[in-house]
Amino acid sequence: VLTKDSVTVSVDAVVYYRVSNATVSVANVENAHHSTRLLAQTTLRNILGTKNLHEILSDRE
Template sequence: MPFSLMVCFKVVQEYERAVIFRLGRLLSGGAKGPGIFFILPCIDAYARVDLRTRTYDIPPQEVLTKDSVTVSVDAVVYYRVSNATVSIANVENAHHSTRLLAQTTLRNIMGQRPLHEILSERESISQHMKALLDEATESWGINVERVEIKDVRLPVQLQRAMAAEA
């Protein structure tokens, strides 16, 4: 009997929550934790959700700007799960979905702006991207905390032309 009770008690850390499903339905009361919680073996299933801030380094994206210049842009997105139950129930893989959305949002935003604006207004572009990502991921239980544009690389020919002009 004591061994079988050990299987029923689970522990989640301070930075985690457990979303419990009983016979395939979400258990009322929301996510459990931190601390000890009870599950019924063979009836309950649970998923652990890490609430700590995650970073995603968006790989360099080749983007055609509004004025038809191809640039390579990379950025970093800081995000975290704000609602564990929603992040498990509303989207299959919230982290992967957030990463894909960050890549496409970066490409879309950069494609709508001319080169001089991309180079001079990186902070406002970052804020705009954060607002768009946060709005889109809210229904997934994700909160985008920060977006930073790391680097904007120009084509070699354009770099040479700008250097010759200066």
């Protein structure tokens, strides 16, 4: 992941999610697990790309 100040960082993350409507999920998404993983990766990249390394490190949980 590339930060706002152009530092490349490696990120380990865990995502918990709940399917609210299994029927819709199965009918409309070919591979819900893969799609959820891609969405999480994209969201993480977008958020971290707006922050400097110092901000990311100070916001760690």
